[in-house]
Amino acid sequence: MNISLNYLQETFKGQFEYALLDDLAKVGQQKIVPTGAYLIRPGEFIRSVPIIIRGSVKILRPDQEGREALLYYLGGLDACAMSLTCCLGSRRSEITAVAEEETELIAIPVDKVDEWLCRYSTWKQFVFQTYQKRFDNLLTTIDEVTFHKLDERLLTYLQKKVQSCQCRELTITHEEIANELATSREVISRLLKQLEKMNKLKLQRGKIEMVGA
Amino acid sequence: MNISLNYLQETFKGQFEYALLDDLAKVGQQKIVPTGAYLIRPGEFIRSVPIIIRGSVKILRPDQEGREALLYYLGGLDACAMSLTCCLGSRRSEITAVAEEETELIAIPVDKVDEWLCRYSTWKQFVFQTYQKRFDNLLTTIDEVTFHKLDERLLTYLQKKVQSCQCRELTITHEEIANELATSREVISRLLKQLEKMNKLKLQRGKIEMVGA
């Protein structure tokens, strides 16, 4: 679906110059993907760079045994750096991207991504800012895994999820959490119970309600 | 120190166009840093992007308690993506970079890094390739930490070190390894002993000789 210029102006107010918005409206494809939809899987080629307008997308890193560790979330006006490198280097994806909720995005064709780099300084800025953010995300992820214990990691995991969903009540199973933290369901269940006793959260079947800040 | 055009031509044969080499020779500062020298520390600003010509540089990620986990190594013709993002966003460094051996590099002033992006397509390629490589490095690091046990990590750590040093006999203490894998010296000593019994390596004071492929 094509996009209206007005809509883009509102969305990217102040961030992109007019001519760029104009181009964006011409070549950008608007897509709305439902919760749970896969935007990309490992091994696939990427033919366009998505910019998230609304909703959120989680980026997972798979290993050989079917586990998929969470790397980070993409939210409003984020773009995926992986897709950038993949596009500009025409390589296959090494990650999985899944819509956490209904997500609206604009897909930019590869060749435009490159072309605009030199034409629009705001686009160049955007691209490099994207790289910067993703680098930060990965570094933070590494910090978590290398320096923190599982109970802390679980807590920040849940907190990030709350942020990304804008909602204290998370609909998620212990199994799924375990997968994204690359551990086992039993361990997560135990730690969750522990956190519940500490009044950090409340457990229900398939749901976790976060308490306090 | 300034650099001779001839030298650059040899070094970047086929990778950079002539005019770019010419510019590189004009504004690039050649530096030779000794083993153990810090190229950058967390919190510092970066005023130039280094391209490694010879030698190797390790990139470490510090936490609050003084530990510094190894992220990856930079080697011949690598550039640091962190420095790129730092430069282009004028942010402080979030990592430490240390010369593993005597290392020769060319420092490119920030403004040129940006300017050349649109002027020289080979430079643009180089910059994006750099981002891509660093992303890969970080993903590999994350794989290690999330999916592998310490003994495996130790082994690949040593193997990478062999690669980076081009030498089977590593001059390193258990303490240092422990630091870079974010664990304690005793644990490393134990695992090393274990690996020695499996004939994967031979231990001497301050040295580790890797055996086999």
Next chain:
DNA sequence: CGGACTATGTAACAATTATCACGGAAAGCC
């Protein structure tokens, strides 16, 4: 040679995480 310092070995124990083996509770479905 005699400290002083650094690096390593190692036992013993604690904490954390992983696995196995269930049982039971909730939800979905005829």
Next chain:
DNA sequence: GGCTTTCCGTGATAATTGTTACATAGTCCG
């Protein structure tokens, strides 16, 4: 309601990693 499936709780036990506490051995240097 009864059956099935999914999700969760939990004990028992193992494996891995972290900590404490020393002992020993090499190196440096006077």
